Amino acid sequence: MFAATLVLCGAFSAVVTSSEVFRALDVTKLVQECAQETNTPESEYNNAELLFSPPPENVLCMAKCLAEKLEILDSDGTIIEEKVSEIIEDFPEDLQTAVVECNEKIKKVGSCGDVEEYRKCIQPAVEKVKKMYHP
Incomplete structure (x- = not known):
């Protein structure tokens, strides 16, 4: 998030909540x-179509915020591969x-x-x- 941020907010939270890694975390609270x-209303981020077209700047910032809170990024923004590997194991x-x-x-x-x-x-x-899932 990073895939799923890695992959953006609403859609990201839907994907990662199915991961074992995030079952113990309150992803909804972090979202x-x-x-x-980031002053982002739910109507702007809770949409899987965000993955298929450029989202507004505030949604991008929200995704970055979520990646930081999930500790997918370190303090300088470097993607933490080990953490991402844990998240994507069920993808x-x-x-x-x-x-x-x-x-x-x-x-x-x-x-x-x-x-x-x-x-x-x-x-x-x-x-x-x-x-594959929605032909």
């Missing part, structure tokens, strides 16, 4: 905190591969705009997975 911090294999490749390509999410670069990188894999 709400980031929404408040479909194609999406896991894409996440690893995008992490290697992007490496750092230091700004809200970097979240958009990550979204664009992972978008083809997300579209492929979407077609």
Whole structure:
């Protein structure tokens, strides 16, 4: 989040809550905190279509905030591979591969705009997975 931030807010929270890693965390609370911090109403982030077109800046910032709170990013924005690996273990294999490749390509999410670069990188894999489950 990072896949799923790695993959953006509402959609991200829907995906990661199915992961064993996040069952113990209150992801909903973190999403709400980031929404408040970035002045992002639920109607703007709770939409899986965010993964398929450029979201507004505040949603990108919310995704970055969520990645920070989930400790997917370190203090300078570097993606923490070990943490991401834990998160994506339940993802479909194609999406896991894409996440690893995008992490290697992007490496750092230091700004809200970097979240958009990550979204664009992972978008083809997300579209492929979407077609598998919703043909």
